[in-house]
Amino acid sequence: MKDYQILNYDFELSNNINILQLDNNWLLQSNGLSKLYINLHPFNQLFWPNREGELIFTNNIVKVLNENKLRASSICYPSTASMNLFILFNKNLCESLFIFSKADKEGKIALFSLLNKNDNPYLLIEGSSFEFKLLAIEGKSIEETIEKFIQANLYQTILSKRNNSAKYQVQVGLFSPYGKTNILKEKGFDVLKDISALMKEYIKDNNILHIFAYHGSHDSKYPNYLPSELLGGSEKLKKAIIEIHKNKQKCSLYMNARLFDSSLLDEYRYLENSIVRDENNKYVVETYYDRDFYVMNPRSEEWRNLLVKKAAYLKTLGCDIIQLDQVAGRAAIGPIGTKWGSGYRSLIKDIQSLDLEVWIQGINEIYQANRFELCFRYPNILEDGTIRGGYPFGHSYPLVPKLLENQNFIIPMSSKSLIENIDRNLITIDLENEAGQLSLYSKSYMNNLENNLKKSF
Numbered sequence: 001m002k003d004y005q006i007l008n009y010d011f012e013l014s015n016n017i018n019i020l021q022l023d024n025n026w027l028l029q030s031n032g033l034s035k036l037y038i039n040l041h042p043f044n045q046l047f048w049p050n051r052e053g054e055l056i057f058t059n060n061i062v063k064v065l066n067e068n069k070l071r072a073s074s075i076c077y078p079s080t081a082s083m084n085l086f087i088l089f090n091k092n093l094c095e096s097l098f099i100f101s102k103a104d105k106e107g108k109i110a111l112f113s114l115l116n117k118n119d120n121p122y123l124l125i126e127g128s129s130f131e132f133k134l135l136a137i138e139g140k141s142i143e144e145t146i147e148k149f150i151q152a153n154l155y156q157t158i159l160s161k162r163n164n165s166a167k168y169q170v171q172v173g174l175f176s177p178y179g180k181t182n183i184l185k186e187k188g189f190d191v192l193k194d195i196s197a198l199m200k201e202y203i204k205d206n207n208i209l210h211i212f213a214y215h216g217s218h219d220s221k222y223p224n225y226l227p228s229e230l231l232g233g234s235e236k237l238k239k240a241i242i243e244i245h246k247n248k249q250k251c252s253l254y255m256n257a258r259l260f261d262s263s264l265l266d267e268y269r270y271l272e273n274s275i276v277r278d279e280n281n282k283y284v285v286e287t288y289y290d291r292d293f294y295v296m297n298p299r300s301e302e303w304r305n306l307l308v309k310k311a312a313y314l315k316t317l318g319c320d321i322i323q324l325d326q327v328a329g330r331a332a333i334g335p336i337g338t339k340w341g342s343g344y345r346s347l348i349k350d351i352q353s354l355d356l357e358v359w360i361q362g363i364n365e366i367y368q369a370n371r372f373e374l375c376f377r378y379p380n381i382l383e384d385g386t387i388r389g390g391y392p393f394g395h396s397y398p399l400v401p402k403l404l405e406n407q408n409f410i411i412p413m414s415s416k417s418l419i420e421n422i423d424r425n426l427i428t429i430d431l432e433n434e435a436g437q438l439s440l441y442s443k444s445y446m447n448n449l450e451n452n453l454k455k456s457f
Contacts, residue, residue, distance in 0.1 A: 001013065001014060001015065001035070001037075002014075002015055004019065006019070006026050006134055007026065007097060007134065007136050009038070009039070009042065009088075009097060010038075010039045011036065011037065011038055011039075012035075012036075012037035013028070013034075013035075013036055013037075014030065014033075014034040014035045014036070016030055016031045016032055016034055017029065017030045017034050017036065018030075018031070024135070024136075025133055025134060025135040025136075026133070026134040026135075027131065027132070027133055027134075028130075028131070028132045028133075028134065029130075029131050030127065030128070030129055030130050030131075031129060032128060032129060032337075033126075033127075033128050033336060033337060034126070034127060034128070034129075034130065035124065035125070035126050036124070036125040036126075036132070037117075037122050037123070037124050038086075038088070038099075038122060038123045038124075038125075039120060039122055040058045040061065040088065040120070040121040040122060040123055041058075041120050041121065042090055042092075043058050043088040043089060043090050043097075044057065044058060044059075044089055044090065044091040045057055045058065045087075045088075045089040045091075045142050046058050046061075046086070046087070046088055046089075046123065046394075047085075047086065047087035047142065047146075047397060047399060048075070048081075048086050048112060048114075048123070049075070049077075049081050049082045049083045049084070049085050049086070049112070049400060050075050050080065050081065050082075050387060050391060051080060051082055051328075051362055051363060051374070051375075051400070052082065052363050052374050052396065052397075052398040052399075052400045052401055053082075053396065053397040053398050053399040053400045054391040054393065054394050054395070054396065054397060055142070055394050055395060055396075055397035056114075056393040056394035057394065058121050059121075060393055060394065061114050061116070061121035061393055062116045062119055062120070062121050064392055064393050065114070065115070065116045066116070068381055068385075068392075070116075070381070070385045071115055071116055071385075072113045072114065072115035072116070072124070072385050073113065073114050073115075073381055073385040073386075073387055073392070073393075074111050074112060074113040074114075074385055074386060074387065075111075075112050075331075075386075075387050076109065076110070076111055076112075076331040076332050076386075077104075077107075077108075077109065077110040077111075077112065077127075077332075078104065078107040078108075078109075078110075078328075078332065078340065078341035078364050078365075078366050078367075079327070079328050079329070079330060079331050079332045079340075079362070079364070080328070080329070080330070080331055080362070080386075080387060080388075081110070081112050082328070082362070082363050082364045082365060082400045083103065083364070083365040083400060083403070084100060084101040084102075084103070084104070084110075084130075084132070084365075085098070085099070085100045085155065085399075085400075085403075086098075086099040086100070086112075086123060086125075087099075087142060087145070087146065087149075088123075089141075089142035089145065094138055094139060094140055095136050095137060095138045095139065095145065096136070096137050096139060096142055096145035096146070096149075097134065097135070097136050098133075098134070098135045098136075098137060098145075098149055098154070099125075099132055099133075099134055100132065100133055100135075100154070100155065101130060101131055101132045101133065102131070102156065102158075103157070103158045103365040103366050104130075104341070104366065105158065105341075105342065105345070105366055106339045106341065106342045107332075107339060107340050107341015107342050107343075107344070107345065107366055108127070108128055108129075108336075108337050108338065108339055108340070108341075109332045109334055109335070109336050109337060109338045109340050110125070110126060110127035110128070110130070110336060111124075111125075111126040111127075111336055112124070112125055112126075113126070113385070114393060126336050127336060127337070128336055128337030129337070135154070137149055146399065150402070150403070155403050157365065157403065157404050157405060158365070158366065159365070159368055159404055159406075159407055160368060161406035161407075162370055162371075162406060162407055162408045163408075164371075164408040164425065164426055164427075164428065165206045166206055166207050166208045166250065166428045167203065167206075167207060167428060167429065168199075168203045168207040168208070168428060168429050168430075168431055168456060169207065169208040169209075169210055169252075169410055169428050169429070169430045169431065170195065170199055170207070170208070170209050170210065170430075170431050170439075170449065171210045171211075171212070171430065171432065171439040172191075172192075172195060172209070172210070172211055172212075172439055172440075172441050172445070173211075173212045173213040173218055173438050173439060173440040173441065174189075174191075174211065174212075174213050174214050174228070174231060174440075174441055175213040175214075175216055175217050175218060175228070175440075176213070176217065176218060176438075176440055177213075177217055177218045177219055177220075177288075177289040177438075178217060178289065179216060179217040179220075181228075181230065181231070181441070182440075182441055182442045182443060182445075183231060183441055185230060185231075188230075188231035188232035188236050189214075189227070189231045189232050189236045189237045189239075189240040190232075190236070190240060190243075191441060192209065192211065192237075192240040192241070192243070192244055193240055193243035193244070193247070194446065195209060195446070195449065196209050196243065196244040196247035196249045197247050198446065198449060198450060198453065199247065199249050199453070200247040200248055200249065201453075202450070202453035202454065202456065203453055203456055204248075205248035205249070206248065206249070206250065207249050207250070208249070208250045208251075208252050208321060208428065209244055209249050209250065209251055209252065210252035210253075210254070210321075210323060211251070211252065211253055211254065212253075212254035212323070213254070213440075214227050214228065214231070214237065214253065214254070215227060215228055216228050216230075217289075218289075218438065218440075219288045219289050219291065219293075220261060220289075220291055221261050221263075221264065222255075222256045222259050222260060222261050222293065223255070223256070223260060223261075223264075223268075223306060223307060223310055224261075224264065225253070225255060225310050225313070225314060227317070234317060237317055238316075238317045238318055241317055241318035241319065242318060244318075245318065250320040250321055251318060251319050251320050251321070252319070252320065252321035252322070252323055252359070253314050253317075253319045253321070253322060253323070254322075254323045254325065255307065255310060255311065255314075255322055255323065255324055255325065256324075256325045256326055257296075257298070257307060257324040257325060257326060257327050257344065257347060258295060258296060258298075258325070258326035258327070258330060259286065259288075259293040259294070259295065259296065259326065260274075260275065260293060260294040260295075260296050260303075261291065261292075261293055262283075262285065262291075262292040262293060262294055263291075263292075265294075268306075270302060271296075271300075271302055271303060271306070273300070273302075274296055274297050274300035274302050274303040275294045275295070275296060275297070276294070276295045276296065276297050276333045276334060284333050286330075295333050297334075297343070298340060298341075298342075298343030298344045298347065299339060299340070299342070299343040300343070304343060304346060304347045304350065307347060307351075308347070308350045308351055308354070311351045311354060311356060312354055314356075315354050315355070315356055319356065320356065320357060321356060321357040321358070321359060321370070322351055322356050322357070322358050322359075323358075323359050323360070323361070324344075324347070324348065324351070324358055324359075324360050324369075325360070325361055326361070327344050327348075327360040327361075327362070327364075327367060327369075328360050328361065328362030328363060328364045328367060328372075329360070329361040329362040329375075330388075331386055331388075341364075341366050341367070344367060345366060345367060345368070348360075348367060348368060348369055349368070352368075352370075357370040357371070358370055359371035359372070359373060359410060360372060360373065361373045361375060362375070363400055363401065363404070363409075365400075365404060370408060371408040371409065371410050371428060372401075372407060372408070372409050372410065373409070373410040373411075373430070374398065374401065374409055374410065374411055374412075374415070375389070375412065377389035377390045378390045379391060379392035380392075398421070398422065401422050402421055402422065406426070407426065408426050408427075408428065409422060409426060409427050409428070410427075410428045410429075410430050411427050411428070411429055411430065412429075412430050412432050413429050413430060413431050413432055413452065413455070413456070414432065416429065429456065431449070431452040431453060431455075431456060432452075
């Protein structure tokens with residue numbers, strides 16, 4: 001490591017990082033695995049790319065880490081970290097230091113951490129063969145410097161423009177995580193006809209009805225997506241989707257792009273080499289509702305081909321849209337520099353080639369989804385410091401959607417006030433049942449939905 005002062009700020013750099021001065025900015029180029037430490041002590045505020053963006057008062061960083069008994073806390077590119085952009089505002093000098101790079105189409109894994117180093121807050125960037133530009137912009141506030149950055153068109157998105165026709169989305173889960181359903185057997189998938197009829201009555205045409213847990217228990221049996229026989233099986237779901245279309249609504253169905261139910265390994269033994277392994281060559285396992293799931297490698301053609309095949313089957317049922325879950329909402333797993341995101345880019349493109357739209361939870365600068373869901377979840381830091389949700393150091397600051405112009409966003413109804421700087425024509429409002437909770441079908445579901453539909457006006 002070497003100490004270096006750039007624009008009067010203190011950096012610690014790996015020896016393989018080259019430093020170039022270009023007019024009024026600096027360029028940091030790394031060759032191979034590299035670390036970049038930035039002392040945040042002289043700065044008052046930090047923007048970092050925690051999903052749609054988090055704005056932090058730097059004096060809170062050490063406090064929050066100590067409260068959670070952590071030395072460091074991290075987000076991971078290209079998943080929970082949405083882009084390569086950091087903004088450090090120095091109130092005394094009335095300037096922001098922008099640290100940014102182009103979108104990495106290969107989606108190489110990088111780790112961005114906030115850490116406590118001798119009771120001082122630091123930002124640590126760990127990546128492979130990166131190129132970061134450093135630029136100081138004057139302004140009395142971080143907001144003023146950001147506006148200058150945007151007006152100068154310094155960030156270039158690689159995402160193509162998307163058109164949006166859906167003003168609202170309604171979600172319904174047909175089974176609980178423990179396999180319980182409140183739908184009468186004789187009614188089955190016909191409840192979807194009733195829901196879509198209510199949508200047409202209140203919010204008119206071309207909205208989205210998103211259906212999850214239609215194959216059985218929520219978060220189980222992935223990648224099996226056969227409609228539950230308890231609700232009438234594939235033929236009854238197919239007929240229900242026809243009714244959804246008659247009510248002028250679009251049908252969205254759930255798939256998980258990242259998880260594989262460990263109980264199904266014998267059935268899909270050929271996918272064994274598609275499972276991510278840790279440094280001890282053991283399968284990487286995550287547990288949801290007491291069920292173990294393998295984390296799957298998006299670079300695996302076998303895994304991606306299976307998911308495309310499953311999506312094609314759902315298309316035969318009449319589905320219009322696929323939710324690919326955990327693409328941007330959960331951490332990438334693997335050594336820094338591993339090409340993770342390129343696999344998901346291919347998967348999204350292949351499913352879209354079936355004439356299906358794709359939406360993902362979370363947001364990222366390299367994934368050409370039709371819609372990104374901005375969740376605004378509660379803070380959640382895992383024991384190892386991984387930020388799994390929310391804004392534990394500061395508050396939501398949705399700069400990322402603003403920079404990824406002409407993209408479409410799904411916003412929870414309870415969070416509408418947080419996205420006032422985004423064009424309303426790009427937004428689909430999710431009429432959630434209760435903020436942060438699964439919208440499961442229950443005896444009160446239709447009444448709750450009607451109340452939410454009325455609030456939408």
